[in-house]
Amino acid sequence: MGDVFAELVGQDEPVEMLRRAAAAAARAIAGDPAGAGGMTHAWIFTGPPGSGRATAARVFAAALQCERDGVGCGECHGCHTTLGGTHADVRIVVSEGLSIAVRDMRALVMRAASSPSAGRWQVVIVEDADRLGERASNALLKAVEEPSPRTVFLLCTPSVHPDDISVTIRSRCRVVPLRQAPAAAVAEVLANRDGIDPERAAWAAAAAQGDVDRARQLATDEHARLRREEVLAVPRRLSSIGACFDLAQAMVNSARREAADAVAESDAAEKAALEQALGAGGTGRGATTAMRGSAGQIKELEKRQKSRSTRSQRDALDRSLKDLAGFYRDVLITGLRAPVAVVHADIEQVSAAAAERWSPESVLRRLEAVLACQDAIERNVKPDIALEAMMVTLWRG
Numbered sequence: 001m002g003d004v005f006a007e008l009v010g011q012d013e014p015v016e017m018l019r020r021a022a023a024a025a026a027r028a029i030a031g032d033p034a035g036a037g038g039m040t041h042a043w044i045f046t047g048p049p050g051s052g053r054a055t056a057a058r059v060f061a062a063a064l065q066c067e068r069d070g071v072g073c074g075e076c077h078g079c080h081t082t083l084g085g086t087h088a089d090v091r092i093v094v095s096e097g098l099s100i101a102v103r104d105m106r107a108l109v110m111r112a113a114s115s116p117s118a119g120r121w122q123v124v125i126v127e128d129a130d131r132l133g134e135r136a137s138n139a140l141l142k143a144v145e146e147p148s149p150r151t152v153f154l155l156c157t158p159s160v161h162p163d164d165i166s167v168t169i170r171s172r173c174r175v176v177p178l179r180q181a182p183a184a185a186v187a188e189v190l191a192n193r194d195g196i197d198p199e200r201a202a203w204a205a206a207a208a209q210g211d212v213d214r215a216r217q218l219a220t221d222e223h224a225r226l227r228r229e230e231v232l233a234v235p236r237r238l239s240s241i242g243a244c245f246d247l248a249q250a251m252v253n254s255a256r257r258e259a260a261d262a263v264a265e266s267d268a269a270e271k272a273a274l275e276q277a278l279g280a281g282g283t284g285r286g287a288t289t290a291m292r293g294s295a296g297q298i299k300e301l302e303k304r305q306k307s308r309s310t311r312s313q314r315d316a317l318d319r320s321l322k323d324l325a326g327f328y329r330d331v332l333i334t335g336l337r338a339p340v341a342v343v344h345a346d347i348e349q350v351s352a353a354a355a356e357r358w359s360p361e362s363v364l365r366r367l368e369a370v371l372a373c374q375d376a377i378e379r380n381v382k383p384d385i386a387l388e389a390m391m392v393t394l395w396r397g
């Protein structure tokens, strides 16, 4: 028998907590009220990027819908459809833009209040609960405060800091803290489950800083490896103020290309599906009215796609900045002779040479510049501007 929780690499304590809750949930469904102690209606999954917040929410949802007493077998209809995103009683809110629309949230909360169609739970997953605006947050709070008996909310945020989730919502939820998985655990999964060469798996796991998906991408996708190499060459190429601006522009362009590749296929498929649904051709008054309506729908779709592309571009930049931050961290720990493993083992000589040249204070200033840039982009500062400012600090030190 399979186990959906196997996806959560290096997260023993959270997995234990979720298993107990799913088992209690199954007892509650079986009509044993005394057994429901480990279960609750609202959960927050927290952890740094790449710790698998969204994955944790999905596998927990699968276990709740599992037809084999909530074990999360990964094989029954409930598990299968939940993981595949087609379960009728599991709704997933993904913010494709920079925030979650209040309209989407209200519609979702309404539907979540209905009884589950398959007779188990009505599950709502909000993948970026930190991107709820105030009004969307209020709509969610109402639902979390007065949940229907069979509704479960699973919210994912980087932390429980008030900037990420409102204090009142937080107070209604049980928190599942996830951590960055140890590189060894990630490498083991890549080698044993995905059949990746152990040496490459170990390298990718370390370079991905605990992020299983990113590690898999680095191990299997040559373009991803090349982009990483280009980013890690940045510190060596900062030779003048002109180079600062050129490198900032190159990084923005590269993220733009990566995002375009990532969304091209789904954009085209969505547009074709919509056009087919609307039907082409026809004459007469009825057809003219229909055309006017469909122009609106196409516009709406284009707007949604544009916002997804923006999001995807920012995610690509964030990955590059994480690689860069890893480099300066390597320089810092090498200079301080800290007994920890470096992130980018393949350019260990480069970080060691930089540690000789730069004082710990100036390395720290550079590391802070990268973190500040990540932060600025997350807060919607124009990427070109944020990157240019960062490059200048990286050059001057």
Ligand SMILES: [Zn+2]
Residues within 6 Å of the ligand: 065, 066, 067, 068, 071, 072, 073, 074, 075, 076, 077, 078, 079, 080
């Ligand atoms: Zn199952």
